[in-house]
Amino acid sequence: MxxxxxxxxxxxxxxxxxxxxxxxxxxxxxxxxxxxxxxxYDTIDNLPLFLIDPLLANPDWQGHPVAIGIDSxxxxxxxxxxxxxxxxxxQNGRCRLLFVEASDDVLLRRFTETRxxxxxxxxxxxxxxxxxxxxxxxxxxxxxxxxxxxxxxxIHETKRIVAGHFTLATTAGLRVSVVSFxxxxxxxxxxxxxxxxxxxxxxxxEAELQPLDGRDARVADYVxxxxxxxxxxxxxxxxxxxxxxxxxHEGKAYLTIAFGCTGGRHRSVFLAExxxxxxxxxxxxxxxxxxxAARWQHIKSGTAAAA
Numbered sequence: 058m059x060x061x062x063x064x065x066x067x068x069x070x071x072x073x074x075x076x077x078x079x080x081x082x083x084x085x086x087x088x089x090x091x092x093x094x095x096x097x098y099d100t101i102d103n104l105p106l107f108l109i110d111p112l113l114a115n116p117d118w119q120g121h122p123v124a125i126g127i128d129s130x131x132x133x134x135x136x137x138x139x140x141x142x143x144x145x146x147x148q149n150g151r152c153r154l155l156f157v158e159a160s161d162d163v164l165l166r167r168f169t170e171t172r173x174x175x176x177x178x179x180x181x182x183x184x185x186x187x188x189x190x191x192x193x194x195x196x197x198x199x200x201x202x203x204x205x206x207x208x209x210x211x212i213h214e215t216k217r218i219v220a221g222h223f224t225l226a227t228t229a230g231l232r233v234s235v236v237s238f239x240x241x242x243x244x245x246x247x248x249x250x251x252x253x254x255x256x257x258x259x260x261x262x263e264a265e266l267q268p269l270d271g272r273d274a275r276v277a278d279y280v281x282x283x284x285x286x287x288x289x290x291x292x293x294x295x296x297x298x299x300x301x302x303x304x305x306h307e308g309k310a311y312l313t314i315a316f317g318c319t320g321g322r323h324r325s326v327f328l329a330e331x332x333x334x335x336x337x338x339x340x341x342x343x344x345x346x347x348x349x350a351a352r353w354q355h356i357k358s359g360t361a362a363a364a
Contacts, residue, residue, distance in 0.1 A: 073151070074098075074122035075113075076223060077143050079197050080157030081190050082176055083164045085207040085215050086126055089157050092219040093124035102126035106133050109142065122225055129193050130176045136196040143200075155223070156194075156201035160208045161187055206246040217344065218247050221311035231305040233341050234313045235333035237271070238348045239321025245348060248315035252293065252328070258283045260323040270353060271326025280327050294335065301341060321349035 076098065078089050087102070094100040099121045104112065109125060112118055127139055139154075146152035159167075161184070168175055168183045177193075178186030198204060203222050207215050221232050238245050240255070260266035260279045269276050280286060297314075304312055314332065318325040326347050333345035 073113075073120070074225060075146055075152040076122075076124040076155055077139065077152065078124055078126045078155045078157070079128050079139065079194065079201075080155075081159060081164060081187070081194060082128060082130070083167045083173075083187075084157045084159040085205075085210075085212075086128060086157050088207075088212060088215050089155060089205070089219050090124060090126050092216045093223060096220060096223060097225050098122045098124040098223075100124045100126070103128070103131050105131060106135065106138055106142065113146075124223075129190050136194060140197060140200045153202040153223075154197065154200060155219075156198045156204045158198065158204065158206050160206075161191075163208045209243065209246060214346075214348075217346070218311075218313075221313075221344075224310070231301065231309060231341055232311050233301070233333075233336050233343045234311070235329045235336065235343060235345045236313060236315045236348055237321055237325035237329040237346075238315055238317045239325070239352075240317050240319060242321065242349055244317070245313065245315045248313045250312070250314045252314070252316050253318075254289075254316055254324045254328050255318050257286060257289075257318075257324050259319070261320065266323070269323070270347075270350075271323045271328070272330055276323050277327050277331075280324055290331070293332065297332075297336070298339075301336065301339065305341075321347070322353055326350075 076093060078086055078093070080086050080089075090100050090102055099118060100123075101112070102125075104125055104127065106127070112125075113123065127134065143152045143154050164187050165183055168187075175183045175186030175190070177189045205215065205218055205222075210218070217234070221234060224232065234247075236245055236248065240253075244251060257280055260269070260276045263279065266273075266276055266279055271277065271280070301312075314336075316325040316328040316332070329345055329347065333343050337343040
């Protein structure tokens with residue numbers, strides 16, 4: 058027998074980037090794998106656990122970053138075995154576990170809308186399959202390096218977050234996402250740092266400013282005119298200035314900073330734009346997004362939520 062044969066795949070993982078993608082059925086596993094493929098990973102879905110080592114040892118797969126989708130549908134699936142596998146692979150390369158989830162009501166709605174059968178429901182209601190899936194996968198959620206909850210995310214937002222966490226070393230470094238949001242629609246689940254800017258004076262109550270948003274110079278000037286604004290920005294920058302390099306030094310790949318106001322249209326948008334530009338000037342990779350922007354065009358002046 059040749060001494061180059063790899064029985065456990067260990068030598069084949071040296072220096073490689075491996076992502077094991079798991080999570081709840083219906084939460085967006087296929088989307089996550091598609092993003093990883095776009096990022097340059099070789100991807101394969103629903104691979105039996107006993108085939109992972111031979112796959113990684115295959116010369117055609119060596120030297121490439123790999124993403125493997127594994128969930129409760131997978132033949133010979135075992136949460137403990139998958140957790141142990143990731144730990145073992147990490148000894149020779151870099152193996153990270155991505156867990157994708159969503160709330161029960163969102164999963165139920167998705168299965169109902171698509172009329173798909175839940176893989177664990179058998180002849181029982183979809184809700185039973187969701188509950189069984191969640192219980193089965195809980196040990197993996199606890200052990201995951203990254204957990205992404207897609208309950209309130211669009212496909213575009215899900216793609217952005219996955220890309221932020223798993224961009225390959227050629228573009229490695231701390232990537233910062235600055236997001237504005239409306240408290241009326243809840244906190245962004247992916248946020249690491251959240252700042253409430255509802256204490257600033259509100260352009261919503263000025264008739265000429267109400268139909269605008271925080272990207273407009275007139276709104277920016279109005280918010281800047283708040284007596285507490287200069288001190289707030291000064292303290293905020295003083296807080297973030299040491300935090301950002303500390304996160305980068307720790308090896309954190311992705312940081313989401315969120316600014317919230319009542320309607321997610323004026324104050325939070327302006328602060329997100331302002332601080333995003335400031336962080337970019339520090340030399341970091343920054344994306345700025347406004348979570349609730351799609352709602353602005355549907356809200357008539359005079360009936361809009363206070364922003």
